Amino acid sequence: MFETIRYDVKDNIAWLYLNRPDKLNAFIAQMNREVKDAIKAASSDDQVRCIVITGEGRAFCSGQDLSEVDEHMDHGQVLRDHYGPMIKQIRQCEKPIIAAVNGVAAGAGFSLALACDFRVVSERGSFMNAFIHVGLIPDSGNLYYLTQLVGHSKALELSILGEKVPAAIAVEMGLANQLISAESWTEDVTVFAARIAALPTKAIGLIKRSLKSATNLSFEDYLEQEAQGQRIAGLTNDHREGLNAFMEKRKPVYTGQ
Structure with a gap:
């Protein structure tokens, strides 16, 4: 190839x-x-x-x-x-x-x-x-x-x-x-x-997206984008795994989903 x-x-x-x-x-x-x-x-x-x-x-x-x-x-x-x-x-x-x-x-x-x-x-x-x-x-x-x-x-x-x-x-x-x-x-x-x-891959992508926007948006617009990004992160399987691992006092196993 x-x-x-x-x-x-x-x-x-x-x-x-x-x-x-x-x-x-x-x-x-x-x-x-x-x-x-x-x-x-x-x-x-x-x-x-x-x-x-x-x-x-x-x-x-x-x-x-x-x-x-x-x-x-x-x-x-x-x-x-x-x-x-x-x-x-x-x-x-x-x-x-x-x-x-x-x-x-x-x-x-x-x-x-x-x-x-x-x-x-x-x-x-x-x-x-x-x-x-x-x-x-x-x-x-x-x-x-x-x-x-x-x-x-x-x-x-x-x-x-x-x-x-x-x-x-x-x-x-x-x-x-x-x-x-x-x-x-x-x-x-x-x-x-x-x-x-091994980290939450989708969260990493959202962090990269936020950093790219940080210097281009007004603070108010950035906060709105931040809220949208956090909503997406909150719906991921990795977020649920992180919460479950915290409650169960174990190390999380993320899948990137």
Whole structure:
């Protein structure tokens, strides 16, 4: 089904591997399309309760494959045709998405990680807003998400200087949620993803929906949306399971329904 990525579903987790390791998983147009299609498939699969995006080999994603770029290219149209649809599909997904940053995440690879809900990073991983080094601006939603995570001043610094941010500093800065040892990388990422997958999936989707609206609505309109979202959450099987587990003094077992 896919050629530039590998896609597997196991134990309610969809694993999406960027699979061009000889090119440090650099993006080509086909990879943009396949990531978009895989996220869409996971979104509509009731068996999937969490999505993990990671890279094969030693890199997460080094950004755009520059061998596909030439001076006559309309870079804006490339974004409209390839990167924009991919990032929009990620944003529209109401299931939790984890970027498991196993190595360098540079340029559009950094943007991909920023668009995810969580970023766990290997001690061998790093982030870099590398666009400035080829005379371009951060794209694929980069500054939209980066400013929310680290603020205007730090986003400006990372974008203009284009310096590498090592894993430990990324966690301190708020770019990443958790630092993971390279030795226990696969095991610890799986444990983290399983923890997220075991939570009430529909409630997570409603939380994501509310956060997206929080800065765009008046406070009164937000409260109304909040009430509508809580009504939906209150009708889920997982809410009933949570109440029953509380009354019975046991750990809840959520099904994502």
